[in-house]
Amino acid sequence: MKRILTIQDISCLGKCSLTIALPVISAMGVETVILPTAVLSTHTMFKNFTCKDMTDQLLPIAEHWKSEGVTFDAIYTGYLGSSEQMEIVKQIFNMFKEEDTQIFIDPVMADHGKLYPAFDETYVRYNADLCGCADIIVPNLTEACFMTGMEYKEVYDEAYILELLHGLAKLGARIVVLTGVSLQEGKTGVYGYNTETGKTFHYQNSRVDATYHGTGDIFSSVSVGALVQGLSLQDAFQVAADYTALTIETTLKNPKKPWYGVDFEKTIPNLIKMLQEKKASS
Secondary structure: OOEEEEEEEEEEEOOOOHHHHHHHHHHOOOEEEEEEEEEEEEOOOOOOOOEEEOHHHHHHHHHHHHHOOOOOOEEEEOOOOOHHHHHHHHHHHHHHOOOOOEEEEOOOOEEOOEEOOOOOHHHHHHHHHHHOOOOEEOOEHHHHHHHHOOOOOOOOOHHHHHHHHHHHHOOOOOEEEEEEEOOOOOEEEEEEEEOOOOOEEEEEEEOOOOOOOOHHHHHHHHHHHHHHOOOOHHHHHHHHHHHHHHHHHHHHOOOOOOOOOOOHHHHHHHHHHHHHHHHHHO
């Protein structure tokens, strides 16, 4: 069985980060090992949440695994709360990176043209440096603009996306993938660039007119799980995009109108079917 290590925070209540990555990747038939960077009572859309920083535990936990001879087929990072954590994560990459280990980084720090609260340009530089250690990075448009120094645009063309991709490629990752790319009205998706082959790939599906916490975590978790299961880049990101859209659509139909996360638990059987169909056709 394949094994993925995912490094990010965990909210005891709230569908995001590790509370999505662990069940979703496990459902895809991949053993999922977690390394929590912080433990929160809820995610940060709630008021008065508690937070226990786990920075001092990251290396001791990793060193214990190393002493036990543990290996990983992929290491996937999401939200990292500080530049100190990013420096430790680079050490963990060095400890466990083997020839076939994929390093997959979602540089969570910004959206809609703005950095998240408490982050600054120094944090951006550390994140850009961390992305240079990756095989695959999946920033959204805002994160890509901050890391490349390009102007953030709400309206753009394909030439703008290609310029962003080439700017990201200079950070050092092998595969750079932009998320939330909309090249047609009513459509959204991904646009990627393989720096080794010089080839691009893209996929667009129908935009669902809703925003929920944690959907980026769903997309990244499915992407890395599918890649480890042997899907091509195009197929892996297509499954991730379609599953994310399906989960949002399903949540919109919930009469209780959940506000703090999506109903991914209901759609996991669909994810398994999507994965099986792609594997069978490839």
